[in-house]
Amino acid sequence: MPAVFKYLLVHRCRIIYDAHEFFAGHQIFQKRPVRKSIWMLMERIAMPFVDTLLTISGPLADEYKKRYPRLKNVQVIRNLPSIKDKAPDVEKEYPRKDEPFTFLFHGYFHEGRALEQTLSAFQNLKDLQVRVILIGKGPLENRLKDLVHREKLDHFVKFVDFIPNNELINYIRHADTALVLIQADSVNRSYSLPNKFFESVMAGLPVLASNIPTLKKYIEKYELGLTVDPDDPYAISEAMRKIYFEQDKLNTWRKNCLAAADELNWENEAEKMKEIYLHIFD
Numbered sequence: 001m002p003a004v005f006k007y008l009l010v011h012r013c014r015i016i017y018d019a020h021e022f023f024a025g026h027q028i029f030q031k032r033p034v035r036k037s038i039w040m041l042m043e044r045i046a047m048p049f050v051d052t053l054l055t056i057s058g059p060l061a062d063e064y065k066k067r068y069p070r071l072k073n074v075q076v077i078r079n080l081p082s083i084k085d086k087a088p089d090v091e092k093e094y095p096r097k098d099e100p101f102t103f104l105f106h107g108y109f110h111e112g113r114a115l116e117q118t119l120s121a122f123q124n125l126k127d128l129q130v131r132v133i134l135i136g137k138g139p140l141e142n143r144l145k146d147l148v149h150r151e152k153l154d155h156f157v158k159f160v161d162f163i164p165n166n167e168l169i170n171y172i173r174h175a176d177t178a179l180v181l182i183q184a185d186s187v188n189r190s191y192s193l194p195n196k197f198f199e200s201v202m203a204g205l206p207v208l209a210s211n212i213p214t215l216k217k218y219i220e221k222y223e224l225g226l227t228v229d230p231d232d233p234y235a236i237s238e239a240m241r242k243i244y245f246e247q248d249k250l251n252t253w254r255k256n257c258l259a260a261a262d263e264l265n266w267e268n269e270a271e272k273m274k275e276i277y278l279h280i281f282d
Helices: 002-010 033-049 058-067 115-124 141-150 165-172 195-202 213-222 233-245 247-261 266-280
Strands: 016-019 052-055 074-076 101-106 130-135 157-160 177-180 207-210 225-228
Touching: 002 033, 052 058, 052 266, 058 074, 058 213, 101 115, 101 165, 101 195, 115 130, 115 141, 115 233, 141 157, 165 195, 177 195, 195 207, 195 213, 195 247, 207 213, 207 233, 213 225, 213 247, 225 233, 233 247
Parallel strands: 016 052, 052 074, 101 130, 101 177, 130 157, 177 207, 207 225
Antiparallel strands: none
16 A cells, blocks of 8 residues: 555556455454554555455445445455356265265365364264365364364364365365355454355355355355354254255255356456446546
């Protein structure tokens, strides 16, 4: 921001502020009030000069409009996968005898993603032929592995290293249900709309998602799966059990995901972005 202001002293230009998230609402600022106040000051100074603000969800766009009424233009541009990666429409058979019913998480092992709650939920699922695949790495990896060992969940949990982005959707489509359990422990996460959600939809995977408004909206609008309180391991286990025993719905949800992918893809979103830039420079 200081560099942009310096440039504005001698040049006329249009400013696009790409707010992928509400950074001041990030959890890292909850215990760092001085840093947060500095960031907020810089943001308040910058906003009157911004021609267009881009962000990733409707609630986050509304938050910026409320905080900065002088913003000229706020647009939502979502991070969506390419339609070229869409999974094939292959009917799955349930139940299967050759392998367990598979729940899948992919992403960084960070706080706020209900990973420990998910593993704890499997304590209540030991009577079922189920497993969870955790794809990724991160600061919680050792803690998660210790939890698996301590609770004797080794049979139910499989850790997989990061999958290259160009192979990800083809890999995850072989699972049965995706887990996108974002905990609303900060303003930023309350408004989040993670890439992994749309990648799961593109893979044709029904989704067990957090009941935060951003995710619940898509789950209900397109009928893609279920939502649950991500802070409650028992509620997670009950939702997983419901999915397991209502497997007749899975192919319906899977078809709904693939139908939604025809709308929720980067090719469509790119056209929106082109229109935004054309309008700015018209």
